[in-house]
Amino acid sequence: MTLAIGALRAEPGRKACGVLPADLGPTTVEVPLILVNGSRPGPRVVITGGVHGGEFIGVDAATRLAGLLEPGDVAGQVVICPVANPPAVYGGRLNISPLDGVNINRVFPGDKDGGPTDRMAAWLFEHLIDGADAYVDLHSGGIDQHLLDFVGYRLTGDDELDAKNRGMAHAVGYERVIFGTSPDAGRTARGCHRRTCAGPWRPD
Template sequence: MTSDTATTLTVGALSAGPGTKVRGSVRAELGTLTTDVPVALINGSRPGPRVVITAGVHGGEFTGIDALHRLAGRLDPEQVRGQVLLCLVANPPAVYNGRLGTSPLDGININRVFPGDPEGSPTERLAAWLFENIIEGADAFVDLHAGRIDEFLRNFVGYRLTGDQELDAKTATMASVVGHEDVILGLNPDGGNSHAAAARLGIPAILVETGQLGERDPQAAERVVAALLRVIDFLNGDDVESRPVTEWVWAAFLASEAIGLWYPEFVPGTDVTEGQVIGRVVDPADGREHEVLAPATGRVFYGMRGLTVLPGTDLAAIAAPR
């Protein structure tokens, strides 16, 4: 589907006619409460695809939100081809209240429940609202994430293979245009990530992870802005330089088995071997150490930097070369 720029770009009560830009917030009903989702609608004066970009799906991940705020200010509808729909804070309860990956409303990680449930919990309803109002009408979709306040992260792009070769090839090029060195593939489009649910609808969809530890980093935000402008140009058929990338697949997600103090022995980008000690969880009551072993050989792309952990706390995510 290619959007017709003669049509108005509408989200809820907000709409932008051809050649105009509108910023505002749109109210999502979450059952017994509501949340106001800030969006920017840039409806170009020339034809082209509808590109949808979300940030603030998780709390404590600031780079993408900052980048979309900058991009919303800069995109000129007179210059834009097609339509650009920016959702600056997709999950306001998690972003403003908890600043965590899970929502304080119901403890749910929204990026595990797409396409959502309009009759479900507040977060499941928000996912359904975002999917129906923001994501579903996209010709291409980018979801921006970062390492959270207590999370190490090495920049990467993620996407899912669908088995549709034309779609997968387009998504692969979109991923390489971002400019991050590493691309992590999911071998099927299953699961509750927004980019997976979008891929199941045939939408080229990528996850872009940039920055870590909740850092306020204007340079990282500007790199994301430049990456998004390249992606938009590529989607409009321009000859955009696609960088060589290294492809990976997820090999292991390691969670803590113990409560206590976490002393990692890696940084993002460290290569580890299965069985290697990659950190220790220390019981503050008696000082005893529990060794934490790498469950797979590969490279750590993100992990916990915070000192205190519980059973089930994510400690490290490891990917292996494809």
């Protein structure tokens, strides 16, 4: 099946990369995307880095993965967004957007009629996360802190979904896997909890 997001398209067995515009109100940003459409059918996995501007490791990891992954290696589709929050990443800001001072990981799933960061969150949901079978959001230390490697996921109350999330989290291979038991409004993992969702993320 063709993998199409905005004007970007990748046929089965092909890889495509480009940028899509996101209208944030006072400015329009370009969101880089790499689409890897596998040679064989399977689920769609979305991976984001750069939700927080000061966390460089996820940006680097997602970019490297995008370079390494080939369609012949993939059963399903992989959508990689190395810089999910361009104003914060390119502004080198710790956790907030320089446009409005808002931490995007508090406002998911966002509001397309809201301020710039709400619009950015809504754009990510509409274009990337809503179409995903599984979602991985990469966070890390960076400007302000060092972190041990860990994977986090959040319990949803849906046993089948929780089992998938647990499986994804442990599949990363890190010794430390943590999970949240309470709803946590505004974070990516909360905003998409109806889907399979896990990733190295930190509790900010």
